[in-house]
Amino acid sequence: MRYADGGGLTAAGRRHRESVRARLAKLVEHGVLATAPASDGSVYAEYRLTEKGKALRVPLVALRQWGEDHLFDADEGGSASSRDGQRVAGLDMRAQDGRPLGPGDVEVRSFSV
Numbered sequence: 001m002r003y004a005d006g007g008g009l010t011a012a013g014r015r016h017r018e019s020v021r022a023r024l025a026k027l028v029e030h031g032v033l034a035t036a037p038a039s040d041g042s043v044y045a046e047y048r049l050t051e052k053g054k055a056l057r058v059p060l061v062a063l064r065q066w067g068e069d070h071l072f073d074a075d076e077g078g079s080a081s082s083r084d085g086q087r088v089a090g091l092d093m094r095a096q097d098g099r100p101l102g103p104g105d106v107e108v109r110s111f112s113v
Helices: 011-029 057-070
Strands: 033-037 045-049
Antiparallel strands (some): 033 045
């Protein structure tokens, strides 16, 4: 959104804009996003994924595949390789020894380092 003076936005729109700004700032603070000069040469900044942010691709593709399996219609497409257009193989969970794990096989625990 490029409304430096808030012109044309309702109070709800301004609150939403501030909420988005705060969330973006938090993602920058946590190293998920970085700001860079706008590619169009304007005075605005663009947000770009950092390496940490790019690492989110795997869980996001996993969520997308879950949606493809459980929510989406067949004609809605699916995850494909940007190199050759082939479908992405289904992501799965595996133990450190390579055994496949199902949803009931996983729990959150603390580990000593």
